[in-house]
Each structure stands twice: as structure tokens, then as C-alpha cells.
Amino acid sequence: MFKNLVITCFLGLVAVILGAFGAHALKEILSSAQLLSFETAVRYQMYHVIVLLFVNTYDGFSTTQKNKISSLFFAGVFLFSGSIYLLQLTRITAKSIWFITPLGGLFLIAGWSLLIVIFLNKLRKK
Numbered sequence: 001m002f003k004n005l006v007i008t009c010f011l012g013l014v015a016v017i018l019g020a021f022g023a024h025a026l027k028e029i030l031s032s033a034q035l036l037s038f039e040t041a042v043r044y045q046m047y048h049v050i051v052l053l054f055v056n057t058y059d060g061f062s063t064t065q066k067n068k069i070s071s072l073f074f075a076g077v078f079l080f081s082g083s084i085y086l087l088q089l090t091r092i093t094a095k096s097i098w099f100i101t102p103l104g105g106l107f108l109i110a111g112w113s114l115l116i117v118i119f120l121n122k123l124r125k126k
């Protein structure tokens with residue numbers, strides 16, 4: 001569980017650094033559309049950091065559930081936000097990695113779906 005929290009805090013740290021970098025250093029380099037895409041990646045990363053903090057500190061989840069949810073969200077953030085960062089900060093084209101961003105989105109959707117299933121199962125047991 002602490003490993004998940006360390007990774008989560010690292011992702012939060014990176015989101016803040018990249019958000020500041022985007023707001024200050026990139027606004028003269030990227031187009032408005034590119035900057036908006038970069039900001040979307042930062043925002044999604046931070047949203048999932050907040051959820052991961054909740055998941056990994058909530059006593060209502062088992063360690064196995066925490067690990068499964070965290071793994072899905074870690075993969076989702078890495079693939080979704082990471083691919084957008086690559087596209088905006090490098091010469092890599094969307095044509096060469098077109099599948100990575102939606103794959104990351106699928107991992108994020110899977111994490112949210114798992115949360116729904118876990119909470120529905122808790123409701124049924126009551």
C-alpha cells in the first residue's frame with residue numbers, strides 16, 4: 001500500500017511541475033491547441049492522483065483491491081497523459097503512437113469501472 005502512495009505522490013509532484021512548466025515555459029512554444037492538450041494531460045493526471053490518494057487510504061478497500069485499482073490508474077495515467085506529453089514535447093507524431101492515448105483512456109475507464117463494481121458489491125452485502 002505504501003508503494004502505491006509513494007507512486008501516487010510522485011505522480012502528483014510531476015503533475016504540479018508539468019502544470020507550472022506548461023503555464024510558463026510552453027505558452028510561447030506551443031500553439032493554443034497544443035497547450036490545451038498538454039493541460040488536459042496534466043488535469044487528468046492530477047484528478048487520478050486525488051482518486052489514488054483516496055483509494056489507498058480508504059479502509060473499505062482490501063489490499064488486493066487497492067493494488068488492482070492503483071495498477072489500472074497508474075497504467076492509464078502513464079499511457080494517457082504520458083503519450084500526450086510526448087506528442088506535445090517531442091517530434092513524435094500522433095500517427096506513430098496513435099493507439100497509446102486511447103489505450104490509456106481504457107485503463108482509466110477500467111479503474112473507474114472496478115471502483116463501481118466494488119461499491120456495488122458493498123451495497124449488496126448491506
